[in-house]
Amino acid sequence: MSKTTYAVQTVPSEVSSPKSFSADELNTALSQYFGYSGFRDGQEQVITQLLAGNSAAAVFPTGGGKSMCYQLPSLLLDGLTLVVSPLIALMKDQIDALTARGIKAARLDSTLDAAAYRQVMQELRDGSLRLLYVAPERFNNERFRHAIAGIDIALFAVDEAHCISEWGHNFRPDYLKLVQFAKACGAQRVLALTATATKDVMKDICSAFEISDECAVNTGFYRSNLQLTATAVEEATRDAVLVQKMKALPVGPTIVYVTLQKTAQHVAELLAGNGLNAKFYHAGLKEDRRSEVQDWFINSDSGVVVATIAFGMGIDKSNIRYVYHYNLPKSLENYSQEIGRAGRDGEPSQCHLLACASDLIPLENFVYGDTPSESSILKLLETIFSQESNFDVSLYDLARTCDIRALVLRTLLTQLELKKYISGGTPFYANYQFKPLKTSEEILGRFDSDRAKFIGDIFRQSHKKSTWYQVDLDATAIALNTPRARLVAALDYLAEQSLLEVKVAGVRNRFTIEKMPESITALAAEISADAQMREQREIARLQHCVDWVCLDNCQTSALCARFDSPLEAPCGHCGWCETKQAVALPQTELAGLKPEVLKDALNLQSEHAELLSSTRTLARVLCGISSPQISKAGLQKNKLFSIAESIPFQRVASQLEKTKAE
Secondary structure, three states: OOEEEEEEEOOOOOOEEEEEEEEEHHHHHHHHHOOOOOOOOHHHHHHHHHHHHEEEEEEEEOOOOOOHHHHHHHHHOOOEEEEEEOHHHHHHHHHHHHHHHHHHEEEEOOOOOOHHHHHHEEEEEEEEOOEEEOOOOHHHOHHHHHHHHOOOEEEEEEOOHHHHOOOOOOHHHHHHHHHHHHHHHHOEEEEEEEEEHHHHHHHHHHHHHHOOHHHHEEEOOOOEEEEEEEEOOOOOHHHHHHHHHEEEEEEEOOEEEEOOOOHHHHHHHHHHHHHOOOOEEEEOOOOOHHHHHHHHOOOOOOOOEEOOOOOOOOOOOOOOOEEEEEOOOOOOOHHHHHHHOOOOOOOOOOEEEEEEEEHHHHHHHHHHHHHHHHHHHHHHHHHOOOOOOEEEOOHHHHHHOOOHHHHHHHHHHHHHHHHEEEEOOOOEEEEEEEOOOHHHHHHHHHOOOOHHHHHHHHHHEEEEOEEEEEEEEHHHHHOOOHHHHHHHHHHHHHOOOEEEEEEEEEEEEEEOOOOOOHHHHHHHHHHHHHHHHHHHHHHHHHHHHHHHHOOOOHHHHHHHHOOOOOOOOOOOOOHHHHHHOOOOOOOOOOOOOHHHHHHHHHHHHOOOOOOOOOOHHHHHHHOOOOOHHHOOOOOOOOOOOOOOOOOHHHHHHHHHHHHHHH
């Protein structure tokens, strides 16, 4: 092995002086800290770039060892490694594993109680923490932004980095802000990680984080131990087919993916009734129940989890033998991530998809449900551009006012920022409350006279409600002629010292209007056209799944080609390679709305003329797609809500238009 060296800072707890690492020494560190005898494909190349001071990107298959690319550097760089991930399960599993190895790691998320939060903040400030895991939304928290302001961040690692790209399958507006956050907190280098990135998505990632081509590593998608197969089924026979296939194979850890929460419970009960050790999991379960199912599955050699896509992301279980898709996945990117959870131990594993044409309807309805109407977009723009140049707003209230789903609203606001119409500031909490854990005399006695007076002044500005004190930080900042940030810092410090318990609520987002549109109506039409294009891209992704299932060629090779790593020859072990026959998806005749339903629907539209003024909104109600205003109006309890959930959205809208014209 070559003796290339990298100048880095090494900070195991007892060593803090600079040192150069050869490739052999990096392998020694890998073995010492993690017990591995060598790097996986691509890991050393990525780590080398980071230690040299460069930002890097890594596209590894699920289970390909992405986390080592920031875990080892966290021990070799002087400063904190901040890991941004939307996956709480990943945070929990990795922190448990790192802690077991004596490595200081922690997470900040909504599940932490006050004592755990104080402990993390103390370790962050005293420099003992090597890795801190946070969700991207954490950067919208003014307390967190203040806490990391003075921290030396050696590495800013972004997991699921494909979420930054509007071309990606899981675009999240909070990810676009991560570029700004990384710069604002002075991160020395950035690492962008993903298991699924097409060429366009990778280009977006590298452009956003200013990562050069030579620092972007793609190890390819292909995993020879995974057998990909599919069976065409009809809705009426799907349950029986699933049971038959699962019972014909040896018992092993299994995930069955479904689209809807209610389907997860149905299928789990079906499998349990047929002698399989099955439980269900979805985001609607309480946190303790989700943790219970997750822990049970991780420690089971026969467990079957029937789950929505909320399960499995970041789960550290290497011996999953089977992954079934009871429903069609929403995209090939999602499918590739989900099957990637199988066989991480390198042993043969099977991934089987039950392809049913009727699955397209609820998946398409999810897409149509996220597309705001042009009238809602116009309402949003009129609300924003009627504000003062600097304003703050509750996104929850704004979503309800404009009848736009919360995630979609954040996407639209991000678009307005990218178009330079507005700029976002640091969100803040409108409501601060605290509960003293010591007497006022004991608290003030901890400080010198100036600081004691300042804290006492804050206390005097508060108002007691039951056992909690309410304090208006903006009013207090004016009254005390001091920056709001100083008040936040003081309350956080008192909380960390276990002198107060602090609660916050009522997030408000700050914005500045940078320029006014020449025509709000024209801008609304432009943004609406963008939303329609995004809708069509998502619908096309669904069709790509159907096309792949029915492909008359090697399916593994086609999937690899999707991620720019085509095979030189057919894989020899997918369903097509074994049978040389394409899957034929049976098409069923889909019913339309009955005349009496159409009549009732138009009557409902008359009763709620303002809310249901557009055919699209009325079609949403019939297809069971909610929105803030639909929920507020109580239409989810109406007999017509979801009456057409098994009929394609576009067909429902077309029938409504035709009936109105008549």
